[in-house]
Amino acid sequence: MSASDTTTDRGRPAQRQAEIAEYVLQHGSVSATELAELFHVSLMTIHRDLDELERQGVVRKFRGGVSAQPSSVFESNVSYRLRASRQExxxxxxxxxxLIEPGMAVMLDDSTSTLELARLLHDAAPLTVITNFLETIKLLSGVRGIRLLSLGGEYFA
Structure with a gap:
């Protein structure tokens, strides 16, 4: 990824932070100066962005730079995962x-990609949804015509 590879509005902090996080994940670690140059913002702005990403548990700051947090910490951060690659x-x-028709049974994993799919299932009833993702369970609980099964058993709202 380079500055010319993206066309998003880097002036928006949340979007810029998502792109910074993706860049750090791709490269493992990077200097704050490199990020400031890449994103065409001041070093102070980068430090504020990195402070926020560190607060979210996505990255770990060190003197002069930043590195990605271990995968288990990063992957569990649903709020970050929801923002990453959102259009895709x-x-x-x-x-x-x-591809989903009424009467089918679908299994949705714990990815935020399938969470986006779950948001579109309200009009697919009757439908059985099997999932291990609490966010999907919360989203679909109580939706009329959707039978919801978690891997631990049937979920009753």
């Missing part, structure tokens, strides 16, 4: 939804 996830979810 939405496109995948829309395409997958076209």
């Amino acid at each position: 996830k939405l496109a995948l979810a829309r395409r997958a939804r076209e």
Whole structure:
């Protein structure tokens, strides 16, 4: 990824932070100066972004730079995962939804890509959804016509 590879509005902190996090994950570690140059912002802005990403548990700051947190910490951060590659996830979810018909049973894993799909299932009833993702369970609990099964058993709202 380079500055010319993205066309998003880097002026928006949340979007810029998501791109910074992806860049750090791809490269393992990077200097704050390199990030400031790449994202065309001041070093102070980068430090504020890195402080926020560290607070979220996505990265670990060290003197002059930042590194990715271990995978287990990063992967558990649903709020970050929801923002990462959002347009791609939405496109995948829309395409997958076209394949789902009433009466089917679908299994959704604990990815945020399938969470985007779950948001589109309200009109697919009757439907059985099997998942191990609490966020999906919370989203679909109480939706009329959707039978919800978690890997530990049936979920009753």
